[in-house]
Amino acid sequence: MNNEWISRWREGRIGFHRDAEHPALVRHWPALGVEPGTKVLVPLCGKSLDMRWLAAQMHPVLGIELASLAIEQFVAAGGESSRYRQGDFEIWRQGSIELWCGDFFHFHTQQAADLGAFYDRAALIALPPATRQRYAFHLAQLMPPGARGLLISLTRAPGDDAGPPYSVPADEVRELFGANFEVTHLEDGEPEDSGWQESVWSLQRRGPRADRE
Template sequence: MEERFWLDKWERNEIGFHEKSGNPMLAQYFPALSLGEGSRVFLPLCGKTGDIAWLKSRGCSIAGAELSESAVQQLFDELELSPKIEKCCELKRYSAESINIFVGDIFALNAKILGSVDAIYDRAALVALPDKMRKRYVEHLMEITAVAPQLLISFEYEQSQLAGPPFAISSQQIFDYYDADYHLKMLGRREVPGGLKGLVPAEEVAWLLVRR
């Protein structure tokens, strides 16, 4: 996906992928990460997800990366927070209270700028990227987070019936991307209510990834 694709989506408010109330699998499986109070959780390609408010309400510190500045502005408006905005090399950092969101290309984010994180919650990043980009993304994510544990949510459906994103990612692909560095455990799956985009039967699958 080119950057323009996602920026245009936000500019046209074509954000059917946005879950205002957050993802139910986060609430169900977040305890599997065994995080303590104040743990810092990184959300790649976070948009303005309601999951951020949920994590904040549980005492987490949040870091995120998002291409669309409009999405980040809307996030802070909806949280009723006035962020401090700073330039960080090629990125901007929006910060308020326990939330730091880096605006720009996630591949311009490095470990020093991001800072240490205790876990990754990936609901919208891996599934947003076509196969040719995923290996680069996975390697970059592990590099900037020191292979932090992950709660990962993927989609499974018949890809030939619907063009992504979000893309279908099989269990075998998950193992291909992560097994060299992580122990993987499938935590559970659920049917997408009404099908993906109302068109194709699909399941969301939750994975726990713990460093080897």
């Protein structure tokens, strides 16, 4: 999975990237009630412009991305930045945005002490079925009780299991996150010509934290 993801960036196979902030983020984030100044985690962030939108709403942003090329392209489009290393991660800082280059599953609670919200537009749907349970648990481990987040999932006609992106139906979203989050379905997008349909969810972390890995 890791090598495939890096290859996609090197080869420019990044059809999932949007050239503007996601309209569902703009539409639904304000209703979550996340206070300005709350740091937002963006797993598998790529070079998403959603991070710049969140920063413009006065949120410090911490994005985690495996492909260094994605981070380099994001930073190149935004002006001056600094770069340093912490543990397993190479970190770029640009304004109020930190981009951590490395494996999301190697990012742990000691590094997440100041996180208070999250945004997942392309993380869950990038992961194969066997990894999604681990992802949901690890995200719960990183979020303090009461933390809120927005999740955008994708579904496709049954039987088409190829990916990424992967089809993650509503029942699976509820099953994956229901133990540690209050899960609320917000909307379904219009079906695309390709057969994909987006769904938007709000999640609020229950307490206490999940048992540590």
